[in-house]
Amino acid sequence: MKYFGLCLAVLLLGCSGGGEEISSFSEWQTYANQEHGFSVRYPAGTRLIEEGGTYIRLQNYEADDIPSLEPGQFYLEVHVPQTPEREGFDSCKESVVEAREVKVGGFTAYRGYGEGGGDPGGERFMLCIDGGEKYFSVIATENHEEGPIANAILDSFTLR
Numbered sequence: 001m002k003y004f005g006l007c008l009a010v011l012l013l014g015c016s017g018g019g020e021e022i023s024s025f026s027e028w029q030t031y032a033n034q035e036h037g038f039s040v041r042y043p044a045g046t047r048l049i050e051e052g053g054t055y056i057r058l059q060n061y062e063a064d065d066i067p068s069l070e071p072g073q074f075y076l077e078v079h080v081p082q083t084p085e086r087e088g089f090d091s092c093k094e095s096v097v098e099a100r101e102v103k104v105g106g107f108t109a110y111r112g113y114g115e116g117g118g119d120p121g122g123e124r125f126m127l128c129i130d131g132g133e134k135y136f137s138v139i140a141t142e143n144h145e146e147g148p149i150a151n152a153i154l155d156s157f158t159l160r
Contacts, residue, residue: 028156046059056077058153069121077139081135096114108129126139
């Protein structure tokens with residue numbers, strides 16, 4: 001099943017339409033966060049922004065503030081709150097729209113759509129992991145209704 005997801009992601013990337021075409025998942029880079037024990041793959045040319053160790057953002061455009069995403073543009077936000085409830089995070093099952101249960105690193109997680117709001121255009125796709133000691137809210141936004149890049153990035157998220 002794991003290999004089916006990877007193959008599907010590679011096929012979808014070839015059909016992303018518009019913007020920068022990504023030819024192969026094998027050309028992607030890996031971001032590994034030792035402090036929180038996760039890694040995620042992303043296309044080359046992606047900009048990394050880390051804030052205080054609990055917020056990581058990857059985006060494939062230069063501007064910090066844009067009115068809307070262009071086709072082929074995306075951003076990924078990884079939130080790792082220390083105390084999710086006190087920091088305004090709902091349970092994973094409540095946070096993910098049209099949630100389906102998946103497993104990530106032995107933890108129960110939920111995949112689906114992210115709630116709307118505050119985004120510069122695009123579809124929000126979400127992975128949320130709440131394993132007691134570990135809570136991750138991972139949101140990928142892309143200007144494509146099927147989110148081929150966003151979903152491939154979320155599919156690559158792993159925990160150690």
